[in-house]
Amino acid sequence: MAPRGWSCWRWAARPRARLLPGAAFPFGFRQLLSTLELAPHICVVGSGPAGFYTAQHLLKHHPRAQVDIYEKQLVPFGLVRFGVAPDHPEVKNVINTFTQTAHSTRCSFKGNVTVGRDVSVSELQEAYHAVVLSYGAEDHRTLGIPGEELPGVISARDFVGWYNGLPENRKLAPNLNCDTALILGQGNVALDVARILLTPTELLEELREMINLPGSRPLLDPADFSGLEELIKEAPRPRKRLLELLMQTALKPPKAKEADKRAENPRAWGLRFLRSPQEVLPSPDGSRVAGIRLAVMRLEGSGQNAQAVPTGTVEDVPCGLVLSSVGYKSRPIDPRVPFDPKLGIIPNSEGRVLGVPGLYCSGWVKRGPTGVIATTMNDSFLTGEALLQDLEKGVLPLSPKLGYSIIEPLLKNRGVQPVSFEDWEKLDAQEVAQGQAAGKPREKLVDPQQMLHIIKQ
The missing domain is CATH 3.40.50.720 (NAD(P)-binding Rossmann-like Domain)
Incomplete structure (x- = not known):
């Protein structure tokens, strides 16, 4: 069988010496030959x-x-x-x-x-x-809650763009000096963001990596994972492995030596379930974020029909940085x-x-x-x-x-x-050279004007 797309070019592929003069063909046939070429x-x-x-x-x-x-x-x-x-x-x-x-x-x-x-x-x-x-x-999906516009509330998309050298996010300047950063969402991007925040810059290494991050300890509530053994048996293999890892971390107490080691770690991370953001709380002077108010939810129904409904209780969590990771659009x-x-x-x-x-x-x-x-x-x-x-x-x-x-x-x-792509390869070579000088794979260029200047050289 001829490869896709080849059959429709057969007429044009034949040696021209075998074709009769154009005048010998009806107009429609000559037009077909021209189109095929x-x-x-x-x-x-x-x-x-x-x-x-x-x-x-x-x-x-x-x-x-x-x-x-x-x-x-x-x-x-x-x-x-x-x-x-x-x-x-x-x-x-x-x-x-x-x-x-x-x-x-x-x-x-x-x-x-x-x-x-x-x-x-x-x-x-x-x-x-x-x-x-x-x-x-x-773009990113907004939360649609009061206080979302406060300084210190950032979309995870913009935060990822900032640490990955996206030019439009180069001036983001997130506040990384606060004690607590709260991430809304638990998808892949949220986990990436959490890992980057927790990992020492000299040892940037998904969920399995976070559990073993140097200098960090997991804070998981055993009550969130009790009784899941039977429920996850029919889960797809990747999700089953993920839940088993979480259950083991939350339900199996570490040995004394490991517990002491974890207690000394300066950083901690945790997953909170059945929480829905209601309001971003401002600092006393209203200049930036100071916390977030979460509605405590509970599940009604089971399996595919389960729905999270409010319990009427709210929970205020102090934090200096809110990263919204509730989806792209x-x-x-x-x-x-x-x-x-x-x-x-x-x-x-x-x-x-x-x-x-x-x-x-x-x-x-x-x-x-x-x-x-x-x-x-x-x-x-x-x-x-x-x-x-x-x-x-x-x-x-x-x-x-x-x-x-x-x-x-x-x-x-x-x-x-x-x-052009050749221009990009010139920028690429510059990034690699700058990175090697600093002892890393590359140093990304983030200023468009600087990039255009390098291209023109």
Whole structure:
């Protein structure tokens, strides 16, 4: 069986010497030959995992596709660079795969271009045969409680961006001198944030790591875990292992030597369940956060039907820093692109944007901010496959389109300076060199003006 996408190019692949003069063919047949020789120009918006995996699938399964990847940051890789905790470098290894994709002669990276501001989606659709929106979830869900605007209340997304060198968060300046930091949420991001706060900078090493963190001790209420042995037997294996670890830590008293050692540790962390934030409490002068009021909840029902309901009791917890980790959400990118504000996604069917032929989406903006990088990879491949099917079936007519050749003068007239992948590699080399001088893998550049200056050198 011929590889995908090859059969539709067979006529163009035959030696031209065997073709009769053009005048000998009916007009429609000559037009077909001309169309078959056209390469589809595809634009991907966003250079995180969703964008690169979509581009990878298109390039791999269509021998003539030309893919341009647009990114609002000056640097590529999205959450792999700005979201993965610095003590999990192995997760960042996918950058090597993305770099191979970027080095393809049929792929081009256009950084420092904000779609929806510097160029509209409509303009991209005029220039490209297909546009794929893969810009992720760039915002955070708010708590919707009084006091949320106080200094010292920060979204976990911004905090992660700050310690990962995201330029827009470089001036965040969180207060790390307080005795207590309270994190609302217990997902992966919340655990990352807690681990980073607790870990000595010389030993930055998920939940299993936190239990064994040097200089830290876990504070878990045994009552929260009693009676779970039978309930977790049918749980999926990863969740079962997680709960078993928590139960062992909470219910099994440490030996005397270990207990004494833990008591000496200056830092502590704990998980509190069945608590719902009601209000952020201000300091006496109202200048910043001093605590948070939590409603104590209880479960009604069992299994999938269990619901947390208020008990009528509240609990005030003093703290100097509140990090909200209750989820990410996508933003609408362009008024002409359909968007569901409640779900925070672009309405779509298998990646095809509803009501807009030639427009596609992949990743979190397609399905919501769930899953890990492998989930995004499979999701992006499915979107890429849908696009290829539409090309194969003629749903996307291959009329002559010039791609970036049309967009480039528009950006120039608007004072936008696009950054190429070669420019990024120059910045990358600078970061590595600065890091080696400081005895670490890299020192991230966070000032866009400094980055542009390095590129121009």
